[in-house]
Amino acid sequence: MKINISDAQIRGAHVQLEGLSKVYSGGTVGVDAIDLAVAPGEILALLGPSGCGKTTTLRMIAGLITPSAGEILIDGTSIVSLPVHRRNLGMLFQNYALFPHMSVLDNVAFGLSMRGVAKAEIAERSREALRLVQLEALADRLPKALSGGQQQRVALARAIVYRPRLLLLDEPLGALDKKLRESMQLELRQLCAQLGLTMVLVTHDQEEALTLADRIAVMRGGRIEQVGLGREVYEHPISAxxxxxxxxxxxxxxxxxxxxxxxxxxxxxxxxxxxxxxxxxxxxxxxxxxxxxxxxxxxxxxxxxxxxxxxxxxxxxxxxxxxxxxxxxxxxxxxxxxxxxxxxxxxxxxxxxxxxxxxxxxxxxxxxxxxxx
Amino acid sequence: MTDSVISLPIRILVLLLLLVIVAPLAVPMLMAFSDTPFLTFPPQGFTLRWFERVLFGPEAQTSFLFSLQLAFLATITALLLGVPAAAALVRYEFRGRSAIIGLMLSPVIVPLIVTGVALLQMFSSLGWGDTLTQLVIGHAVVCLPYVVRSVTASFVLVNRDLEDAAAVMGAPPHKVLTKIVWPQVRPGILAGAVFSFVVSFDDYPISMWLADGRHFPIPLYLHGLLERSIDPSIAAISTLVILFALLLVVVIEKVFGISIARLAT
Structure with missing residues (x-):
């Protein structure tokens, strides 16, 4: 069977956070017992000012921060004790985090080579992923030769090439200018729908949250203040x-x-x-x-x-x-x-x-x- | 900055500086070819016999090979201690961190001759007899700051997000180390190794206290030669040492594609 990303019907992961907390060694509470569910294929934005715990929450889902208490369930199974590299997630970073010493193609191939996929298949699927973000022509360049928007698209190709069912986005478009950001937002939305991916997005930009996300969880002081559809939260806020x-x-x-x-x-x-x-x-x-x-x-x-x-x-x-x-x-x-x-x-x-x-x-x-x- | 932006006075200043640095090196290199039984500048006549005498003289050869061996061992030791130390100093905040940095860098600040005599006293009171071990330890102490400095600099530049990204994409910790961290710190480690090698190879004040007749590094041999006779073979050895250091830098730059000059800044 020929594996083709764009044709594959991937159902997104069902994510549940139950009483998820992070208390730092100094006693500072980063995230305070939050409960949240993300439906398969849904885009959820964690929105809030800096220090509200949104990034900490995202990094706990990724496995980059160990929670102090609580559960993270993917399709009903706890992943809290799984190390980062076994969680099979995709993640986009604010500064793209492309490997500077690898070509664009090698960057995209990284996740597949870590999964022990055969060489020929790696090459085929990596090119396929680059085609999906319209960067196939730049496969042999080094990341530093690319513009910010192109780098973010490489990061995107790299994150979806091994077909994760959950994509985490940490202020992914913050470094791009307004025009580019808006077109990337639409591109991301379309891709998510096309791949059936579940996405959890961290942002402090309410416009980005409204454009990109189905639902928005507004966070404040480590807690979720309000969660709901973008329009609902906008029209019926519960607090000043x-x-x-x-x-x-x-x-x-x-x-x-x-x-x-x-x-x-x-x-x-x-x-x-x-x-x-x-x-x-x-x-x-x-x-x-x-x-x-x-x-x-x-x-x-x-x-x-x-x-x-x-x-x-x-x-x-x-x-x-x-x-x-x-x-x-x-x-x-x-x-x-x-x-x-x-x-x-x-x-x-x-x-x-x-x-x-x-x-x-x-x-x-x-x-x-x-x-x- | 492009060349056109640099003003003329700055160019002249840089040229003068380079001249002051390079000219003294050129003098012995020219004197080495002088066809006279004494050192003279400008050189008179032309001969290669001083190089011949040095290259084929057993004493000079032995010293040169010993210096190579010593520099190699000292560098390995400094790398084994310095690389993990630098990694820890960059990665972790812990009590006594700045004290450790200060102690490790102190051989650059304390006069080497003091470090040398202190080591000699320590070794003799401990009753250690192995000259080679003593020399390697002494040289490693002096080389360590150079390794720590350049490796620290390269670790500072490693972006933690890259490691996180690799881990999220499925790389277990040892793969993150070999595929992501190592390629980025390799230039710094290599530069530290080159500095360390050259520092050890050129060292006189430490070796002076710790060496013996059977372990006689080239700077000591050179000094001894100066005291006994002053003929152009000294210039010939100096020339060879200078060329050797140059060769080292060129090899690193060309073979490994790493700019030492850029790493040093």
Missing amino acids: FVANFIGTSNLVDARIVSRDGDVTVLETDQGQSIHSTTRHGFALGDAVTVSIRPEHVTLAPSGASASGPNSLEGLVTQAVFKGQNLAIHLRVPGGADFVCTIPVAMTGSAVPAAGQIWRMTWPADRTIVVSRA
């Missing part, structure tokens, strides 16, 4: 941290003063009233934060009658042209800063300018109630 880490949010501290069916009425610290019709699990009197996405705020000239319950007047401090959008920064009496984005195509004759007073309105069903901090 998540709301601000994924995209930008206008965050206003408030207290719940009444609930009437779907409608929650909140009062801000400045005494303004805000209505929300979104679901949340808070009770009367709870101190919470209200999150409003900049794209959901509409602006009207000062003095216009309020068209809904949620309306505030603010002084425009800056109007920034961002290409597709105009970002308007406003200051509300009492000190809260707001930002709202309006599509440039939608701006009519009256465009907000610094120094003017404008009225902001936003719908109650776009007013998210999240936990403070």
Whole structure:
């Protein structure tokens, strides 16, 4: 049977983390008892600021860091006691980690030669993998003769040539420029679907997480703060941290003063009233934060009658042209800063300018109630 | 930096520096051909008889071969101690790390003549009789800093991600060592070996204390010759030693494709 990577139907691994922890010798907790499941063929992003434990988690799955406690299961079987080289995973590193003393082809062939595959088959499959990333012509070059994007594609070919069922990506596109990064993101997505690979991706870039991943696990201080589909996490963040880490949010501290069916009425610290019709699990009197996405705020000239319950007047401090959008920064009496984005195509004759007073309105069903901090 | 960027004053300065370094070496090389029974510069006449006398003189031959043997053994010893030491010093943070670095590099700082006499005192109080062993230990002590320095430098450059990548791709630890680490540290080890060999081969102050009549390295022979007679055979030996060191560097560069100059920086 001729083995052909692009035709092979590889089913991705089912990954489960159970109470996975890493406590360093000094007592510092890197990862704090996280539970997480990744379905076969799914792309999951571990998203968070530096030091949140995302890289430690990834390296524990790879076997490069020994967990202090907990289980890592691949298709139901624990791999915690397996050494790195027996885990049969693929991994992409931020700096590509290509072997500088080996040609591109030898780099790609490395994993197969470690598996004792016959020479002829190694050559065939390595070329096949290079063809998959469209770099067959550069097989005999040394890595240093390649551009950053090409190097990352070699690293990708090298990681999938021995057909792992799980691919780990450690900020793989961080060193590439924006254009290249975006095309690589799409390429990776396509490849994952084509090979049926499961992918776990570490990133601090929310845009990358949203573009590349099916689900996002937002990490903070060694714990998973929220996990869900990209859109879900974006539209229904559970905390001010998540709301601000994924995209930008206008965050206003408030207290719940009444609930009437779907409608929650909140009062801000400045005494303004805000209505929300979104679901949340808070009770009367709870101190919470209200999150409003900049794209959901509409602006009207000062003095216009309020068209809904949620309306505030603010002084425009800056109007920034961002290409597709105009970002308007406003200051509300009492000190809260707001930002709202309006599509440039939608701006009519009256465009907000610094120094003017404008009225902001936003719908109650776009007013998210999240936990403070 | 390309040549065009280097300004003229800098070029002249570099040229002068090179002249100061190279000129003294050229003097004995020219005097070695002088057809006079005494050392003179500029050389008068032309003859190869001084080279003939040195190359075919039994004493000089014996000393030269002994120096080769000593340099070889000292280098092997310095490598056996220095390579693992350098690897550990780069890889691990441990208490006393800087103290160990300082101690290992101290032979470069302490005058060699002091190290030599200290070794002699130690060996004689221990009652060790084997001159060759004493010389090898003495030379290895002096060679060690050079090995540690250049091997440390090469280990610092090894990217840990490469080892991780290899392991993830299925390489067991011994394969990671042979396929990934070794190719990257090999130039540093080779450079350390060359430095070590040359340092031992040229050493006078250590050998002076530890050598005896049957173990007589070439620098001692040269010195003895200087005290007895001053004829161009001294220049001839010096020339041969210089050429030998040059040959060593050229061989390393051409055969192994490693730039010693680049590694030394």
